[in-house]
Amino acid sequence: MFEITYDEALLLEIAARFDLREPNRLALAEVVQAIVAADGSFTEMVADLATGVGKTFLMSSLIDYLAAQGVRHVLVVTPNSTIQTKTLANFDEASAKYVAGAETVPFVITPENFQRAEVGTVLRDPERLKVFVFNVQQLIRPSDKVSRRVREDDETLGNALYAYLENTEDLFVIADEHHIYHEKAKAFSQAIRALHPVALVGLTATPDATDIPKIVFQYTLGEAIADGHVKVPVIVYRKDGTKDERTQLADACQLLRAKDAAYNQYRAVAGDAPLVVVGHEVVATGVPMR
Structure with missing residues:
Protein backbone atom coordinates (compact mmCIF):
# COMPACT_ATOMS: atom_id res chain seq x y z
CA MET A 1 0.00 0.00 0.00
CA ASP A 227 9.20 37.32 -15.39
CA GLY A 228 10.47 36.95 -18.95
CA HIS A 229 9.15 33.41 -19.47
CA VAL A 230 6.77 34.40 -22.28
CA LYS A 231 7.06 37.00 -25.03
CA VAL A 232 4.65 39.89 -25.09
CA PRO A 233 1.73 38.75 -27.29
CA VAL A 234 0.97 40.68 -30.45
CA ILE A 235 -2.57 40.95 -31.76
CA VAL A 236 -2.79 40.88 -35.56
CA TYR A 237 -5.95 41.94 -37.33
CA ARG A 238 -7.12 43.15 -40.74
CA LYS A 239 -8.00 46.79 -41.23
CA ASP A 240 -10.79 45.74 -43.58
CA GLY A 241 -12.39 43.70 -40.79
CA THR A 242 -12.33 40.40 -42.68
CA LYS A 243 -12.26 37.57 -40.15
CA ASP A 244 -13.69 34.41 -41.69
CA GLU A 245 -11.80 31.23 -40.84
CA ARG A 246 -10.28 30.66 -44.28
CA THR A 247 -8.88 34.20 -44.40
CA GLN A 248 -7.49 33.90 -40.87
CA LEU A 249 -5.70 30.66 -41.75
CA ALA A 250 -4.30 32.14 -44.96
CA ASP A 251 -3.10 35.21 -43.05
CA ALA A 252 -1.47 33.01 -40.42
CA CYS A 253 0.42 31.06 -43.11
CA GLN A 254 1.57 34.29 -44.70
CA LEU A 255 2.79 35.65 -41.36
CA LEU A 256 4.70 32.43 -40.69
CA ARG A 257 6.37 32.68 -44.10
CA ALA A 258 7.34 36.28 -43.37
CA LYS A 259 8.70 35.28 -39.96
CA ASP A 260 10.67 32.43 -41.50
CA ALA A 261 12.22 34.73 -44.12
CA ALA A 262 13.13 37.34 -41.51
CA TYR A 263 14.73 34.77 -39.23
CA ASN A 264 16.71 33.24 -42.09
CA GLN A 265 18.11 36.69 -42.84
CA TYR A 266 19.06 37.03 -39.17
CA ARG A 267 20.76 33.63 -39.17
CA ALA A 268 22.80 34.63 -42.21
CA VAL A 269 24.37 37.29 -40.00
CA ALA A 270 24.29 35.43 -36.67
CA GLY A 271 24.97 31.83 -37.62
CA ASP A 272 24.82 30.58 -34.02
CA ALA A 273 21.12 31.46 -33.64
CA PRO A 274 19.22 28.46 -32.22
CA LEU A 275 16.88 26.16 -34.13
CA VAL A 276 14.15 23.83 -32.93
CA VAL A 277 13.54 20.82 -35.15
CA VAL A 278 10.34 18.77 -35.20
CA GLY A 279 10.77 15.62 -37.23
CA HIS A 280 12.93 16.69 -40.18
CA GLU A 281 11.57 20.23 -40.47
CA VAL A 282 12.77 23.39 -38.78
CA VAL A 283 9.63 25.01 -37.48
CA ALA A 284 10.60 27.42 -34.69
CA THR A 285 13.37 28.93 -32.66
CA GLY A 286 14.15 29.20 -29.02
CA VAL A 287 14.34 26.93 -25.96
CA PRO A 288 11.41 24.96 -24.48
CA MET A 289 10.05 26.39 -21.23
CA ARG A 290 10.32 24.32 -18.06
Whole structure:
Protein backbone atom coordinates (compact mmCIF):
# COMPACT_ATOMS: atom_id res chain seq x y z
CA MET A 1 0.00 0.00 0.00
CA PHE A 2 1.39 3.41 -0.94
CA GLU A 3 1.07 6.73 0.87
CA ILE A 4 1.81 10.09 -0.69
CA THR A 5 3.91 12.31 1.55
CA TYR A 6 5.31 15.81 1.14
CA ASP A 7 9.04 15.33 0.62
CA GLU A 8 10.87 18.65 0.28
CA ALA A 9 14.19 16.99 -0.60
CA LEU A 10 12.55 14.91 -3.32
CA LEU A 11 10.82 17.98 -4.74
CA LEU A 12 14.13 19.84 -4.94
CA GLU A 13 15.83 16.84 -6.55
CA ILE A 14 13.12 16.49 -9.19
CA ALA A 15 13.09 20.23 -9.88
CA ALA A 16 16.84 20.03 -10.50
CA ARG A 17 16.63 16.96 -12.74
CA PHE A 18 13.89 18.47 -14.89
CA ASP A 19 15.45 21.93 -14.70
CA LEU A 20 12.07 23.31 -13.68
CA ARG A 21 11.41 27.01 -13.90
CA GLU A 22 10.21 28.62 -10.70
CA PRO A 23 6.46 28.60 -11.58
CA ASN A 24 6.52 24.87 -12.33
CA ARG A 25 8.54 24.13 -9.20
CA LEU A 26 5.99 25.99 -7.08
CA ALA A 27 3.07 24.37 -8.94
CA LEU A 28 4.50 20.89 -8.34
CA ALA A 29 4.83 21.60 -4.62
CA GLU A 30 1.25 22.94 -4.38
CA VAL A 31 -0.22 19.96 -6.24
CA VAL A 32 1.62 17.52 -3.97
CA GLN A 33 0.45 19.42 -0.89
CA ALA A 34 -3.17 19.22 -2.11
CA ILE A 35 -2.85 15.47 -2.68
CA VAL A 36 -1.38 14.97 0.79
CA ALA A 37 -4.09 17.14 2.38
CA ALA A 38 -6.80 14.92 0.86
CA ASP A 39 -5.38 12.04 2.93
CA GLY A 40 -6.36 9.30 0.50
CA SER A 41 -9.82 10.67 -0.32
CA PHE A 42 -10.57 11.54 -3.94
CA THR A 43 -9.60 15.12 -4.71
CA GLU A 44 -9.86 17.18 -7.88
CA MET A 45 -7.58 20.14 -8.47
CA VAL A 46 -6.46 22.46 -11.25
CA ALA A 47 -3.06 24.01 -11.94
CA ASP A 48 -3.52 27.15 -14.03
CA LEU A 49 -0.30 28.12 -15.82
CA ALA A 50 0.03 30.53 -18.73
CA THR A 51 0.67 29.04 -22.17
CA GLY A 52 4.40 28.75 -22.81
CA VAL A 53 5.41 28.32 -19.18
CA GLY A 54 5.76 24.57 -19.60
CA LYS A 55 2.82 22.51 -18.34
CA THR A 56 4.37 19.42 -19.96
CA PHE A 57 7.32 19.73 -17.57
CA LEU A 58 4.91 19.95 -14.64
CA MET A 59 3.15 16.81 -15.87
CA SER A 60 6.34 14.80 -16.27
CA SER A 61 7.82 15.94 -12.95
CA LEU A 62 4.57 15.15 -11.11
CA ILE A 63 4.55 11.64 -12.58
CA ASP A 64 8.15 11.15 -11.47
CA TYR A 65 7.32 12.35 -7.94
CA LEU A 66 4.38 9.96 -7.71
CA ALA A 67 6.55 7.11 -9.01
CA ALA A 68 9.18 7.82 -6.34
CA GLN A 69 6.37 7.54 -3.77
CA GLY A 70 5.33 4.11 -5.01
CA VAL A 71 2.59 4.96 -7.51
CA ARG A 72 2.58 2.68 -10.56
CA HIS A 73 -0.53 3.79 -12.49
CA VAL A 74 -1.04 7.23 -14.04
CA LEU A 75 -3.69 8.02 -16.65
CA VAL A 76 -3.12 11.08 -18.83
CA VAL A 77 -6.35 12.17 -20.50
CA THR A 78 -6.21 14.37 -23.59
CA PRO A 79 -9.16 16.10 -25.28
CA ASN A 80 -8.27 15.17 -28.87
CA SER A 81 -5.82 13.30 -31.10
CA THR A 82 -3.63 16.36 -31.73
CA ILE A 83 -2.89 16.90 -28.05
CA GLN A 84 -2.59 13.13 -27.57
CA THR A 85 0.16 13.00 -30.24
CA LYS A 86 1.94 15.95 -28.60
CA THR A 87 1.72 14.30 -25.19
CA LEU A 88 3.10 11.01 -26.47
CA ALA A 89 6.06 12.89 -27.96
CA ASN A 90 6.85 14.22 -24.48
CA PHE A 91 7.50 10.61 -23.35
CA ASP A 92 9.38 9.54 -26.49
CA GLU A 93 13.18 9.79 -26.15
CA ALA A 94 13.50 9.84 -29.95
CA SER A 95 11.32 12.94 -30.22
CA ALA A 96 12.52 16.55 -30.21
CA LYS A 97 9.65 17.19 -27.78
CA TYR A 98 10.92 14.64 -25.24
CA VAL A 99 10.91 15.91 -21.64
CA ALA A 100 14.05 14.59 -20.00
CA GLY A 101 14.68 14.22 -16.28
CA ALA A 102 12.68 11.22 -15.09
CA GLU A 103 14.41 8.80 -12.76
CA THR A 104 11.64 6.23 -13.20
CA VAL A 105 11.06 5.81 -16.93
CA PRO A 106 7.41 4.88 -17.58
CA PHE A 107 6.05 2.26 -19.93
CA VAL A 108 3.59 4.25 -22.04
CA ILE A 109 0.33 2.54 -22.98
CA THR A 110 -1.80 3.96 -25.78
CA PRO A 111 -4.91 3.10 -27.82
CA GLU A 112 -2.55 1.74 -30.48
CA ASN A 113 -0.51 -0.65 -28.33
CA PHE A 114 -2.62 -1.70 -25.33
CA GLN A 115 -3.72 -4.99 -26.94
CA ARG A 116 -0.18 -6.18 -27.62
CA ALA A 117 1.25 -9.13 -25.73
CA GLU A 118 4.13 -7.16 -24.18
CA VAL A 119 1.63 -4.72 -22.66
CA GLY A 120 -0.14 -7.57 -20.92
CA THR A 121 3.19 -8.61 -19.43
CA VAL A 122 3.88 -5.08 -18.20
CA LEU A 123 0.42 -4.76 -16.67
CA ARG A 124 1.10 -7.86 -14.59
CA ASP A 125 4.38 -6.42 -13.30
CA PRO A 126 3.69 -4.51 -10.04
CA GLU A 127 7.07 -2.77 -10.16
CA ARG A 128 6.72 -1.12 -13.58
CA LEU A 129 5.47 2.44 -13.81
CA LYS A 130 2.65 2.50 -16.33
CA VAL A 131 1.44 5.75 -17.94
CA PHE A 132 -1.76 5.44 -19.99
CA VAL A 133 -2.34 8.19 -22.57
CA PHE A 134 -5.92 8.20 -23.91
CA ASN A 135 -8.42 10.65 -25.32
CA VAL A 136 -11.50 11.38 -23.25
CA GLN A 137 -13.61 10.04 -26.17
CA GLN A 138 -11.91 6.65 -25.76
CA LEU A 139 -12.85 6.43 -22.09
CA ILE A 140 -16.46 7.55 -21.85
CA ARG A 141 -19.20 4.94 -21.73
CA PRO A 142 -20.04 3.42 -25.14
CA SER A 143 -23.41 3.93 -26.77
CA ASP A 144 -25.43 1.92 -29.27
CA LYS A 145 -23.64 3.74 -32.09
CA VAL A 146 -20.12 4.06 -30.66
CA SER A 147 -18.02 1.26 -29.19
CA ARG A 148 -15.02 1.73 -26.91
CA ARG A 149 -12.23 -0.82 -27.24
CA VAL A 150 -10.89 -0.01 -23.78
CA ARG A 151 -14.18 -1.29 -22.28
CA GLU A 152 -14.20 -4.55 -24.21
CA ASP A 153 -12.67 -7.76 -22.85
CA ASP A 154 -9.30 -8.51 -24.38
CA GLU A 155 -7.79 -12.00 -24.41
CA THR A 156 -4.25 -10.63 -24.15
CA LEU A 157 -5.04 -8.61 -21.04
CA GLY A 158 -7.47 -11.13 -19.60
CA ASN A 159 -9.93 -8.30 -19.00
CA ALA A 160 -11.00 -4.95 -20.41
CA LEU A 161 -8.39 -2.23 -19.99
CA TYR A 162 -10.98 0.04 -18.37
CA ALA A 163 -11.75 -2.71 -15.84
CA TYR A 164 -8.03 -3.08 -15.16
CA LEU A 165 -7.81 0.64 -14.36
CA GLU A 166 -10.92 0.40 -12.16
CA ASN A 167 -9.23 -2.25 -10.04
CA THR A 168 -6.03 -0.34 -9.37
CA GLU A 169 -5.59 1.25 -5.94
CA ASP A 170 -3.03 3.88 -6.90
CA LEU A 171 -4.47 5.47 -10.04
CA PHE A 172 -3.83 9.18 -10.57
CA VAL A 173 -5.44 11.04 -13.47
CA ILE A 174 -3.88 14.04 -15.17
CA ALA A 175 -6.20 15.94 -17.52
CA ASP A 176 -4.24 17.94 -20.08
CA GLU A 177 -5.96 21.09 -21.38
CA HIS A 178 -8.49 20.58 -18.61
CA HIS A 179 -10.69 23.54 -19.60
CA ILE A 180 -11.80 21.75 -22.78
CA TYR A 181 -13.62 19.02 -20.87
CA HIS A 182 -16.43 21.27 -19.69
CA GLU A 183 -18.08 20.64 -23.07
CA LYS A 184 -18.36 16.96 -22.12
CA ALA A 185 -18.38 17.59 -18.38
CA LYS A 186 -20.97 15.01 -17.37
CA ALA A 187 -19.62 12.14 -19.49
CA PHE A 188 -16.02 13.01 -18.59
CA SER A 189 -16.82 13.19 -14.88
CA GLN A 190 -18.63 9.85 -14.95
CA ALA A 191 -15.84 8.13 -16.89
CA ILE A 192 -13.15 9.37 -14.50
CA ARG A 193 -15.01 8.90 -11.23
CA ALA A 194 -15.98 5.35 -12.19
CA LEU A 195 -12.26 4.55 -12.21
CA HIS A 196 -12.01 5.57 -8.52
CA PRO A 197 -8.71 7.46 -8.87
CA VAL A 198 -6.86 8.89 -5.91
CA ALA A 199 -6.79 12.32 -7.52
CA LEU A 200 -7.61 14.20 -10.70
CA VAL A 201 -5.11 16.92 -11.60
CA GLY A 202 -6.19 19.30 -14.35
CA LEU A 203 -3.64 21.35 -16.29
CA THR A 204 -4.78 24.43 -18.20
CA ALA A 205 -3.92 27.98 -19.20
CA THR A 206 -7.55 29.07 -19.47
CA PRO A 207 -9.66 27.53 -16.69
CA ASP A 208 -13.40 27.28 -17.12
CA ALA A 209 -15.50 29.24 -14.62
CA THR A 210 -16.52 25.99 -12.90
CA ASP A 211 -12.84 25.20 -12.27
CA ILE A 212 -12.05 28.35 -10.29
CA PRO A 213 -12.77 26.78 -6.85
CA LYS A 214 -10.49 23.84 -7.74
CA ILE A 215 -7.40 25.92 -8.58
CA VAL A 216 -4.48 25.11 -6.26
CA PHE A 217 -1.89 27.10 -8.20
CA GLN A 218 -2.16 29.96 -10.66
CA TYR A 219 0.49 31.71 -12.73
CA THR A 220 -0.99 34.25 -15.08
CA LEU A 221 0.13 35.42 -18.50
CA GLY A 222 0.91 38.82 -17.02
CA GLU A 223 3.24 37.23 -14.46
CA ALA A 224 4.88 35.10 -17.15
CA ILE A 225 5.54 38.17 -19.33
CA ALA A 226 6.86 40.17 -16.37
CA ASP A 227 9.20 37.32 -15.39
CA GLY A 228 10.47 36.95 -18.95
CA HIS A 229 9.15 33.41 -19.47
CA VAL A 230 6.77 34.40 -22.28
CA LYS A 231 7.06 37.00 -25.03
CA VAL A 232 4.65 39.89 -25.09
CA PRO A 233 1.73 38.75 -27.29
CA VAL A 234 0.97 40.68 -30.45
CA ILE A 235 -2.57 40.95 -31.76
CA VAL A 236 -2.79 40.88 -35.56
CA TYR A 237 -5.95 41.94 -37.33
CA ARG A 238 -7.12 43.15 -40.74
CA LYS A 239 -8.00 46.79 -41.23
CA ASP A 240 -10.79 45.74 -43.58
CA GLY A 241 -12.39 43.70 -40.79
CA THR A 242 -12.33 40.40 -42.68
CA LYS A 243 -12.26 37.57 -40.15
CA ASP A 244 -13.69 34.41 -41.69
CA GLU A 245 -11.80 31.23 -40.84
CA ARG A 246 -10.28 30.66 -44.28
CA THR A 247 -8.88 34.20 -44.40
CA GLN A 248 -7.49 33.90 -40.87
CA LEU A 249 -5.70 30.66 -41.75
CA ALA A 250 -4.30 32.14 -44.96
CA ASP A 251 -3.10 35.21 -43.05
CA ALA A 252 -1.47 33.01 -40.42
CA CYS A 253 0.42 31.06 -43.11
CA GLN A 254 1.57 34.29 -44.70
CA LEU A 255 2.79 35.65 -41.36
CA LEU A 256 4.70 32.43 -40.69
CA ARG A 257 6.37 32.68 -44.10
CA ALA A 258 7.34 36.28 -43.37
CA LYS A 259 8.70 35.28 -39.96
CA ASP A 260 10.67 32.43 -41.50
CA ALA A 261 12.22 34.73 -44.12
CA ALA A 262 13.13 37.34 -41.51
CA TYR A 263 14.73 34.77 -39.23
CA ASN A 264 16.71 33.24 -42.09
CA GLN A 265 18.11 36.69 -42.84
CA TYR A 266 19.06 37.03 -39.17
CA ARG A 267 20.76 33.63 -39.17
CA ALA A 268 22.80 34.63 -42.21
CA VAL A 269 24.37 37.29 -40.00
CA ALA A 270 24.29 35.43 -36.67
CA GLY A 271 24.97 31.83 -37.62
CA ASP A 272 24.82 30.58 -34.02
CA ALA A 273 21.12 31.46 -33.64
CA PRO A 274 19.22 28.46 -32.22
CA LEU A 275 16.88 26.16 -34.13
CA VAL A 276 14.15 23.83 -32.93
CA VAL A 277 13.54 20.82 -35.15
CA VAL A 278 10.34 18.77 -35.20
CA GLY A 279 10.77 15.62 -37.23
CA HIS A 280 12.93 16.69 -40.18
CA GLU A 281 11.57 20.23 -40.47
CA VAL A 282 12.77 23.39 -38.78
CA VAL A 283 9.63 25.01 -37.48
CA ALA A 284 10.60 27.42 -34.69
CA THR A 285 13.37 28.93 -32.66
CA GLY A 286 14.15 29.20 -29.02
CA VAL A 287 14.34 26.93 -25.96
CA PRO A 288 11.41 24.96 -24.48
CA MET A 289 10.05 26.39 -21.23
CA ARG A 290 10.32 24.32 -18.06
